[in-house]
Amino acid sequence: MADMTRVLIVGAGPAGIRAAETCVKAGLHPVVVDEAKQAGGQIYRRPSIETNYGAKGRYGSEAAKAVALHRCFDQMVAKGQLTHLPHSSVTSIGQNNAQILTDDGIQCLRFERLILATGAGDRLLPIPGWQSAGVFSLGAMQIALKTQEAALGRRLVLAGTGPLLTLVAAQLIKAGADVLAVLDTAPMRQQLKGAWAMAMARPIVTLRGGYLRSVIGRRYHAGVNTLSIKTNKRGPTHLHWHDHKGQQHQTPCDAVGLGWHLMADTQLADLVGAQFEWSPEWSQWLPTIDKVGRIGKGVYLAGDGTRILGADAAECAGHIAASACLADMSLSPELNKRVLRRYARMRRFASGLATAFQLPQDLMKQLPGDTVVCRCEGVTVNDITKAAQRVGIEINRVKSQCRVGMGRCQGRYCQFAASQVLAGIGQTAPREVGRLRAQPPIRPVPISAVLNSECVKEQP
Numbered sequence: 110m111a112d113m114t115r116v117l118i119v120g121a122g123p124a125g126i127r128a129a130e131t132c133v134k135a136g137l138h139p140v141v142v143d144e145a146k147q148a149g150g151q152i153y154r155r156p157s158i159e160t161n162y163g164a165k166g167r168y169g170s171e172a173a174k175a176v177a178l179h180r181c182f183d184q185m186v187a188k189g190q191l192t193h194l195p196h197s198s199v200t201s202i203g204q205n206n207a208q209i210l211t212d213d214g215i216q217c218l219r220f221e222r223l224i225l226a227t228g229a230g231d232r233l234l235p236i237p238g239w240q241s242a243g244v245f246s247l248g249a250m251q252i253a254l255k256t257q258e259a260a261l262g263r264r265l266v267l268a269g270t271g272p273l274l275t276l277v278a279a280q281l282i283k284a285g286a287d288v289l290a291v292l293d294t295a296p297m298r299q300q301l302k303g304a305w306a307m308a309m310a311r312p313i314v315t316l317r318g319g320y321l322r323s324v325i326g327r328r329y330h331a332g333v334n335t336l337s338i339k340t341n342k343r344g345p346t347h348l349h350w351h352d353h354k355g356q357q358h359q360t361p362c363d364a365v366g367l368g369w370h371l372m373a374d375t376q377l378a379d380l381v382g383a384q385f386e387w388s389p390e391w392s393q394w395l396p397t398i399d400k401v402g403r404i405g406k407g408v409y410l411a412g413d414g415t416r417i418l419g420a421d422a423a424e425c426a427g428h429i430a431a432s433a434c435l436a437d438m439s440l441s442p443e444l445n446k447r448v449l450r451r452y453a454r455m456r457r458f459a460s461g462l463a464t465a466f467q468l469p470q471d472l473m474k475q476l477p478g479d480t481v482v483c484r485c486e487g488v489t490v491n492d493i494t495k496a497a498q499r500v501g502i503e504i505n506r507v508k509s510q511c512r513v514g515m516g517r518c519q520g521r522y523c524q525f526a527a528s529q530v531l532a533g534i535g536q537t538a539p540r541e542v543g544r545l546r547a548q549p550p551i552r553p554v555p556i557s558a559v560l561n562s563e564c565v566k567e568q569p
Contacts, residue, residue: 114139116139117218118141119141119143120226120228120412121182122226122420123153123423124413125150125226126427128430129427130182132431142199142207146196147195150228151248153174153178154255166284197212200550202377202380202549203381206220207219210558214561215554215559216562224410225381226414227377227414229373229414229417230248231371234269234369234472234473234525235476235481235526236337236338242344245365247267247269247274250281254280260286265366267281267290267366268348268350269367269368275291277368278291279322282328292330292333292336292348293333294333294336294468297353300466306457307458310457330353344364346361373414374414379547381404384396385397391463392468395416398415401433401444403430403437407437411430418456419455428448429444429452473529478494482513483512484516485517488511492513503543505543
């Protein structure tokens with residue numbers, strides 16, 4: 110790996126690939142760092158082993174887009190037009206220097222410009238029993254299906270809200286998995302309210318969503334609440350829930366998939382000095398960017414790490430951010446106006462999604478005190494409540510008292526839930542609780558990698 114690059118791109122999903130393509134067309138040789146072994150990102154993830162599951166089965170109606178993106182990136186690598194660092198993770202970044210954890214240890218790379226295309230991850234809400242073995246995120250279930258043709262369980266129940274819930278359920282059913290119930294916490298009337306804006310912006314995509322619902326059929330239930338997972342020492346046995354009429358049900362299962370839409374991955378943006386604002390639309394803290402993704406001198410954001418807009422919008426955002434980067438380098442590319450119009454249309458579609466699949470506020474208010482909020486550290490609602498009584502409801506103070514957000518995930522899965530609990534204690538809005546500050550390293554790093562790293566040794 111070179112010691113210096115003009116453009117460093119973090120992430121090789123749709124946004125990162127299009128950003129790299131834009132830079133290459135301008136004559137630059139970017140370095141692309143990605144945690145996966147092959148480019149594609151979460152939505153277009155490629156299998157880690159040889160399978161009989163073709164592109165159509167893996168990506169459905171998006172197969173042609175996925176194959177085109179894979180081919181685009183692979184050709185740039187084959188022609189030596191960029192440097193690809195697969196199976197690598199940027200663990201710390203600052204002062205135009207990135208520490209990258211590779212299979213060979215930590216390496217340091219200086220850069221002139223930085224494009225972050227870090228994407229998003231599952232948003233999970235705590236429910237009783239969710240800390241048990243056999244309870245997975247929807248993203249984890251999708252990864253296992255795409256990469257290994259495996260269903261994580263014999264009798265599955267999926268719960269949450271958002272388009273990923275419908276997509277994963279339909280993919281599992283088509284693959285032959287025994288999905289017993291798909292439980293959506295968003296009421297149907299709310300979904301119909303958002304569906305109008307979605308259909309106006311992207312009618313074909315909206316129709317595809319309707320088709321996926323038809324695949325799920327009578328397994329699908331909208332407006333559910335009061336979820337809890339009953340378990341034994343081997344994992345889930347039943348999922349208890351109430352339907353929109355208040356009637357109680359219990360569905361037998363040995364695996365549960367959970368997910369309430371997505372959370373933007375913003376840890377690296379935080380480390381490089383991004384400002385954040387609370388988004389009522391998406392119920393999360395998002396980095397402040399200008400209209401082309403710029404957050405400051407030489408730093409640009411693209412894709413779901415800025416706004417949860419989906420794969421197609423991420424491609425547009427990658428092109429836009431890279432074009433802004435090139436313009437700031439006096440290479441002055443012509444920004445495609447068609448891409449800007451397409452991106453604006455996708456933002457309208459995403460706003461419809463946010464309206465249709467709002468978070469269930471009542472679900473958090475119903476949690477028993479012994480419900481685990483932070484699975485990494487085993488922190489319960491009662492633990493958070495006691496910490497707040499000592500130091501107030503500011504989330505970083507509470508973190509210092511009870512270790513919520515200090516585990517392996519660094520708060521990615523528990524920050525939102527902890528904020529909701531604290532907001533309830535203080536009778537205030539979640540934005541008043543604050544957000545967890547990112548701390549390097551943002552991924553677990555082996556001690557041996559640190560000890561053997563020359564770039565770490567050189568730092569004071």
